[in-house]
Each structure stands twice: as C-alpha cells, then as structure tokens.
Amino acid sequence: MGGTFDPIHHGHLVAASEVQSFFDLDEVVFVPTGQPWQKQSRQVSPAEDRYLMTVIATASNPRFWVSRVDIDRQGPTYTIDTLRDLRKELPDADLYFITGADALGDIFTWRDADELFDLAHFVGCTRPGFTLDRSTLSGMPADKVTILEIPALAISSTDCRARTMKGEPVWYLVPDGVVQYITKYALYTSAPPTSKLGP
Numbered sequence: 188m189g190g191t192f193d194p195i196h197h198g199h200l201v202a203a204s205e206v207q208s209f210f211d212l213d214e215v216v217f218v219p220t221g222q223p224w225q226k227q228s229r230q231v232s233p234a235e236d237r238y239l240m241t242v243i244a245t246a247s248n249p250r251f252w253v254s255r256v257d258i259d260r261q262g263p264t265y266t267i268d269t270l271r272d273l274r275k276e277l278p279d280a281d282l283y284f285i286t287g288a289d290a291l292g293d294i295f296t297w298r299d300a301d302e303l304f305d306l307a308h309f310v311g312c313t314r315p316g317f318t319l320d321r322s323t324l325s326g327m328p329a330d331k332v333t334i335l336e337i338p339a340l341a342i343s344s345t346d347c348r349a350r351t352m353k354g355e356p357v358w359y360l361v362p363d364g365v366v367q368y369i370t371k372y373a374l375y376t377s378a379p380p381t382s383k384l385g386p
C-alpha cells in the first residue's frame with residue numbers, strides 16, 4: 188500500500204486490513220512515498236517522520252510491515268519504481284497494490300501505467316466522497332483490478348493536518364502513538380516542518 192502517510196490514519200489501516208483478509212495475504216507492506224510528484228504544491232513532512240509514524244501505527248500487527256524503498260530512492264516517487272523494487276525483493280510473491288477510490292481513478296496519470304498491471308493486481312477500496320463507477324475503470328484490464336467495499340471512514344490526512352493546525356483533536360482518527368508523535372515533534376503547526384531526526 189503506497190501513500191504519503193502524512194499522517195497515517197485509521198482509513199489507511201482499515202483498508203489494509205480488509206484487503207489482507209479478503210485476499211488472505213501473507214503480509215501488507217506500507218510504502219511511504221519519497222517526495223510525492225503529485226503533491227509538490229504543498230510542503231510534505233520529512234520522510235523520516237512519515238516513515239516513523241507508519242512504523243508506530245503498524246507495529247502491533249504481525250502481518251504489517253513498512254518498506255523504505257521509496258524514501259531511500261532519490262528523486263520523485265513513481266509507483267512503477269515501487270513495484271519494480273518490491274518485485275526484486277520478493278521475486279516469488281504475487282503483488283497486490285492497494286489504493287483508495289481516488290487514487291485508483293488517477294492511475295492513468297501514473298508513469299508507465301500500462302506496465303503497472305503486469306507487475307501487480309490493483310485493489311481499489313471504496314472511500315467516502317469518491318465514487319468508483321464504470322468510467323473510472325474503463326481501459327483497465329478487468330482481471331487485474333478488484334474493487335473492494337470497505338467500512339466507510341471519512342478520514343483524510345489533509346483533515347488531520349488541518350485539525351492539528353487549528354488545535355482540534357485527532358484522537359481516534361489516527362492511532363494513539365501517532366497522536367503523541369505529532370505532538371512531540373510539533374508536526375502540522377504553522378512553523379515549517381523540520382525533522383528532529385536529521386535531514
């Protein structure tokens with residue numbers, strides 16, 4: 188499951204858990220992006236902060252792991268590179284790429300979109316506020332995409348950041364440890380984000 192995870196929230200975790208259970212996957216690998224090419228208009232928190240929040244949020248689930256492939260690669264993150272790197276690390280695995288309805292709709296704007304379907308099966312999870320209709324899926328190979336209805340959680344990282352900025356709570360929208368991490372490192376306050384963990 189790729190994402191900016193700025194911060195990771197329960198919408199991500201429920202989607203991952205539902206897909207793991209539906210396909211009986213051995214594990215779910217969360218892959219925080221490096222500098223996301225589609226989000227260059229806003230300041231994204233340092234990769235190490237997003238990585239550590241993702242580790243904190245997933246640590247208690249024995250099937251959940253976090254990969255550094257995207258944050259350790261130079262340059263902007265493209266899903267095709269993520270999948271190629273994971274394929275090298277896990278040559279015998281069947282890869283499933285988990286997205287939300289909004290991200291699945293954008294897939295043809297992704298680099299090397301055609302090749303993506305050779306590398307992985309795509310799972311589009313329903314997400315409140317985004318519709319997945321036939322037109323979203325047109326042009327995608329039917330045997331390589333599954334739409335999965337998951338419990339609706341109207342949570343977004345954008346809203347979590349905005350709430351923190353306004354001094355409103357994010358308790359129960361994100362895992363407790365992530366609330367504490369955000370507070371400890373003063374993420375999403377008006378000051379520009381700086382990592383206490385080095386560059």
Ligand code: ATP
Nearest residue numbers: 189190191192198286287290314340342343344345
């Ligand atoms: P932002 O508001 O910063 O874009 P986000 O909440 O959309 O953050 P991302 O890191 O962009 O989170 O999302 C990673 C993946 O998780 C995407 O495929 C996205 O569609 C999916 N996703 C995020 N939130 C939900 C949710 N509440 N339900 C289902 N899927 C979700």
Ligand code: MG
Nearest residue numbers: 191289290344
């Ligand atoms: Mg998003």
